[in-house]
Amino acid sequence: MITVGIDSGSATTKGVLVSNGKIVAHTILPTGFDFILAAKKAYIEVLDAAGFDKEDVDHVYSTGYGRKNLTFADKAISEITTHAAGVYDLYPDVKGIIDIGGQDSKVISISKGKVIDFSMNDKCAAGTGKFLEYTSRALEVPIEDLGNLALGSKNPASITSMCTVFAESEVISLRARGFNKEDIAAGLVESIARRVAVMSRQLGLQENVAFVGGVAKNTGIRAGLEKELKISLYIPPEPQITGALGAALYGSG
Amino acid sequence: MQYFKSLEHIKNSYNGRICQIADYKRSGKKLVGTFCLFVPDEIIFASGANRVILCGGRNDTVAIAEQYLPRNICPLVKSSFGSIINDGCSGVRSCSHFGMVDMIIAENTCDSKKKMYEILNDYVPTHVIDLPQRPDGSTAFNYFLQELDKFKNAMEMLTGNVVTDELLAKEIRSSNEIRELFHRIYEFRKEDPPPISGTDVLKVLQKQYFLSSEEIKKILYMLINEIEMVKQDERGKPGKPRIMITGCPMSGGNTKVPDMIESRGGVIVAEESCTGTRSFWDLVDESKEPMVALAERYIKIPCSCMSPNLRRIDNILELARDFKVDGVVYYTLQFCHGYNIEKHKVQQALRKAGIPMLFVETDYSSADVEQIGIRVDAFMEMLS
Incomplete structure (x- = not known):
């Protein structure tokens, strides 16, 4: 077949x-x-x-x-x-999935490959690939490098805007206040991780969680999400x- | 799904109703507008007045309202306000009935409506019924009874008629008859497959407070007759996921989410909402003194403005069991804080009962149809 x-x-x-x-x-x-x-x-x-x-x-x-x-x-x-179904095929013991894609992010609670419950981001771009795309542009950093840049931060900036457009202006004002690129990048990573972590907690995901979607390729985001959720995530070889x-x-x- | 002639009747009822209202007003009688289930129809009718519901479901009058009201309040409040004050200059035409009311009978439920009514009073005389928001106990009951008395007096002032107990008793019987008819319609929906779709029932529920009670009764009797004639093989497929909707009202013109549910494989078997069970479930006790019986029935409506609102959770669980519900769609309008916050308690109760729930927050625009569509698709796949 x-x-x-x-x-x-x-x-x-x-x-x-x-x-x-x-x-x-x-x-x-x-x-x-x-x-x-x-x-x-x-x-x-x-x-x-x-x-x-x-x-x-x-x-x-x-x-x-x-x-x-x-x-x-x-x-x-x-x-x-x-x-x-796809993640279950790769990891038969998986209980939860975090998927961050281009225009949405979703958290899925599963049992034996079947969906039990799920949650998706609100109508806006908060916590999605688009958020990273816009804000990395404001930092003049290729989106692929944003995560690694964040790993080098010693003093992450705090980014509170959930709206992608406002976050972009927040990046600019942080720059004006003297934050360096690493710290702002770390702030962005933390912000997206927090957003997704809220959804995972709503569904009660605790262990055996896989991270998929285009954003899962980004090591910095992966690390930020693991730190926020205090678990290590399964990342498929090709998460997209x-x-x-x-x-x-x-x-x- | 089955085609019902009585629903065609509902669809074409608008112009007839407008002519009826115009004739009615020409004969010197009064028309009032209402927004909410907490306003007893019985008192309006007993005073010799008629009523139309003013809850807006259209998106195009929202922009008119936003000249006066903040953007971040619920679309129902904005659409209604925009429809009422619309002078047509912006090129948007409101439905005619919004401009025909002599008085508005409002109620203090949520903050947005409460404050909107203060502004509305500058355009149309508005009588506000205050509601005790902790509904249990004798203090609340006595207060509500007093408020209903004040409302009765306001209706007497407007119409020049005296509202007697006999007139009230007659109207209570008439409204109870409508409630009983809706119960009969809901009874059919317990079957699998139900002989009537949820969107069809919703269209009747939405017209319930727009048409005269004679008209709505006629339509309900016709519909019940038609449903009884539906043969087993004329129904849809059995075994579709049985969905209950709970949450905010879906005003006339707004069938966005139910359409999505039923076109994507589900069948709606019950609605725990103001355009659903809350409007007809409890009858008024006809053996009691009319005003007391009205106060007892109406104060129990489980609106999220009440605190705590445990009655609503009990109702949801009971309906889910009686209608063999596979999944609940929790529907809220953006910025409706009451229902949005109450979601947490409802979700907890449903989880405990093992019933999956999908949360949908939306407005009257069509911008999010695809985003909601994917959630609905996934929910149906999950339940199948």
């Missing part, structure tokens, strides 16, 4: 090809404006990488924001359900693809 999962996210589109329950290939590409085109590309890329044709594929399942608009998919499943993996696994039944 060969199945493909496509995760049509707001920032990136992910594809995973699974053969008999095992990952054969995956791909990650920027979504851009035309998310349908990006999803089609991801499908072709993942087929090419695995060396299969469309005819070989039994099912394509979609997930993510664009999931309902992908006409080539057999079924659309929400990314909350697919992340749970667990949604697509879950979709592919649902496709195999």
Whole structure:
């Protein structure tokens, strides 16, 4: 049985090809404006990488924001359900998931791969990848470096704005008050970690928690989140693809 | 889902009602506007007046209200205020009935409404019924009874008619009849699959305080007849997740979240809200002195402005059991502090009872349809 999962996210589109329950290939590409085109590309890329044709594929399942608009998919499943299935496949003892993506962050409580409860950030960008994107721009630091920069701070600044736009101006005023880049970066990391930690505590996540989504690649954020939650997190080798993996696994039944 | 002719009737009832009100006013009778379940219809009708509900569910009058009111208060308060004071200059047309009321009968429930009424009084004469917010005990009861007396006097002043116990008793019977009819509709919803969708029931509930009681009774009888005719094979699929909505009211024009729930695989079987059970569940005791019986019935409405509001939690648990609810959608309007804060206690009680809950906070705009959609999808997948 060969199945493909496509995760049509707001920032990136992910594809995973699974053969008999095992990952054969995956791909990650920027979504851009035309998310349908990006999803089609991801499908072709993942087929090419695995060396299969469309005819070989039994099912394509979609997930993510664009999931309902992908006409080539057999079924659309929400990314909350697919992340749970994908992470459970990698860590069978997992009880909770923290997913920080491009425009939302979510916390999921799971039991044997099934969702028991979940919580998502409010309508705004607080605690999401967008927050980091905007604030790192104000620091003139590439987003990938923000976490590592934060690790070098001795005196983290306190950032209290939850609103992304106000946080950006807070960064500028901290700069005016003489804080260095490391300290402001550490403040930003702490702020996002606090935001997500509130949601995890609401759901009562305590141990066996996985951290996924694009932001999980950022070591500084990972460290900040572990410090805030006082636990060590499971980080999949490729934390961005667990949604697509879950979709592919649902496709195999 | 099933097509009901009586609902077509509801959909087309607006213009008829406006003509009816216009005729009514031409004959010298008075029309009052209300916002809230705490205002007993029985007293209004017994005085010979009629009433329409003024709770706004439209998004386009919010901007008009924001010229006077802060942005960060609930959309219901803003939409209602905007609809009432709208002079049409901004190009937005309010629904006609907002401009037709002779007096507003308001009530002190939440802070936003309370302070909004002070401003509203500059535009339309507004009588405010004060509510004791710790509703149990004789002090609260006596105070509420006095407030209802004052309200009765205000209605007598407005209409020039005397509100007698006989007239009240007749109106109590009539309103109880409507409540009994809603109970019959809800009884059908205990079945799996229910013969009627939640959004259909909501549309009737939303018109309950807009139409005359004769009209709403007629529609309810028609609907009950139609539901009884629905054959098993004409219903939807059994086994869909059975959802109860609890929280803020959904005023006329606002079916955003219920539409999402039922188009994404769920079926709504009960609403613990002002556009739901709170409006009809308890009957007025017809064996008691009318004003006392009214005060007893109305003071028990479990609005989140009451403290503590344990009655609401008991009701939620009881409804969840009786209607075999699989999951609860806790619906709040942005900045509705009462229901937003009360969520914590409700969530605790539901967790203890093993019933999953989804929290949805929204307003009247369509900006968050996708964000809420993903939560609803995931919740349905979780319950299936």
